[in-house]
Amino acid sequence: MIVAKQKDLEVIVGMLQGYERILVLGCGTCTAICLTGGDREVGILASSLRLADKVSGKNRLLKEHTVERQCEWEFLDEINDQVKEVDAILSLGCGVGVQAISERFPDIPVLPGLDTLFMGMPQEESVWVERCSGCGNCILDKTAGICPVTRCTKGLLNGPCGGTNNGKCEVDPEKDCAWTLIYQRLEKQGKLELFDEYHPPRNFQAVVRPGRFTIK
């Protein structure tokens, strides 16, 4: 899933300056799951914005709605009418969602309420971790199901580096050294010969950005 975090309230308030009728639009898929852009968060943010408005003597129209997913055209159909009633949309979807809305409704400013962070998963309560970089050339069969491109800070293919420290990365002692993890899991699986395999330089153009994927 895509993980995103909310921008600071002050930043959002700044972005909304000058608009009088705003639709706060949530997304019921990824950002709902990471508790930053779903129905509940839309409610909390809209309420916060109304309070902030009232404290400064303003009283703007703040509509609230959440669609199943912002990144699919079909789900945006349902806001056709609401869009006509506002002069800006504050999206609590990921960057894909913001752009999808903007492409569908190009006449109206669509503002990002979130900063999109990464493709990842919930590891434990309140903690989401990055797992995939979308490199377009998956080598998880060689690295015991642990992605060095993503989980090694330097993205090394022949790790570990000299900065590995008791199984943690020198950059952040909270983060595991991916290559130490890979070594340990390959050892457990009896496949250490994979650790010794030389990985040539990565193909950074495996996906030429911006990516495009078609099916015949």
Place this chain on the structure above:
Amino acid sequence: MAESFRDVLNSGKFVITSEIGPPKGTNLEKTLHHIDLLKDKVDALNVTDNQSSVMRYPSLGGCILIKERGGEAILQMTCRDRNRLALQADILFAYTRGIRNILCLTGDSIPVGDHKEAKGVFDLESVQLIRMVRTMESGTDIGGNELNGAIEFYPGAIVTPEANPIEPQLHKFKKKVAAGAEFFQTQAVYDLGNFRNFMQYARQFNVKILAGIVLLVSARMAKFMNDNVPGIFVPQELIDELAGVEKGKGLQKGVEIAARMIRTIKDESICDGVHIMAIGKEEIVPEILAIAGL
């Protein structure tokens, strides 16, 4: 004109290298002074390359200065700041300026340095960089294109003999040897017992190993390094020894300890030489060598 580093290492002599940390700017006065101070006392001088991800005058520039002044230079090249095109281009340039020795490093990560928002390139890493040098020596670049004009280098790498856990590091060491590294400079060693263990493993490979010597100036520095620098292990006896001296004598004690370690490594032929990293105290290196009897 200095003898080639490769020849010195192959002669069986106990080899000494040290390093120059270039300035953050164009004021090369100190750098030139350090080069002149050390070039005839050591067999080769490394010039660090944006060490610790801090932007500085480049290693390539420092190596050219060393060559101009008649010394033997070791180019340090990291993968953090250049992609494969820039790396290969710099190697071509280095070769034309008489540089032959290259230490192939992955490079420290960006967050530890002074440009914390920079992009860390890491198009390649150390093993791939060593292979890249070898590929270029065979006449093509790593895009598969023929090179106009040959190159030849003496590539080396680093190893951390006291990494914890040690097994992945030993496998990586093996990979670097397989890729073509011919000499290694190690991370700082303090526990010679541990280092001997490492050398037992390393001796099976036909490579030259120089033990890293980093000057300690106080018990506090020793403890700091233990806690914060990966792969460094200063044994308690050394910390106590440093703690036991009166104020102001820490540096002297550190010099004594470094000289003693070098002497022991030489006398017992534990490895092929030492690499002295004085980190800002290049002035002290001659004294360390003198006390070590070298």
Place this chain on the structure above:
Amino acid sequence: MPQLPNNLISTREMTSENQFEPEIIAFSCHYCAYAAADLAGIMRLQYPTNIKLIKLPCSGTVDILHILNAFEQGADGVFVAGCLRGGCHFVEGNNRAERRIERAKDILDKVGLGKDRLEMFFMSSSEGPRFAEVAREMTDRIRKLGPSPIRGV
């Protein structure tokens, strides 16, 4: 998500001395806080009439949204009262409430209402006097802070 009724806060009425009387919403858990409030009543303990109680099965059912809604409707102060730490009838409810109140306080600061208008208290069902004390403390605090800046907007 359950909504608060939208007539929680009465239109402001001044006392004869034109002194500001705070309107405070107290989200109270059935098992401890509300029982304590009941007990305070039975014991005929005096506590300010500024407190409007809302009974919940557990303090953990309060969401940040309910707290913000209360302020949107004009509450001058809000507190959430739950069981003693470690003694939540539903095990974790009061812990969760505590964390939500922290976030809500942060929001209140950012929007300009100030975090002191919101508080969380812990008590057991037998602590009638404690409930009365909390009610007095909050009323005093809010009286000093003055009416919510959004009243009348």
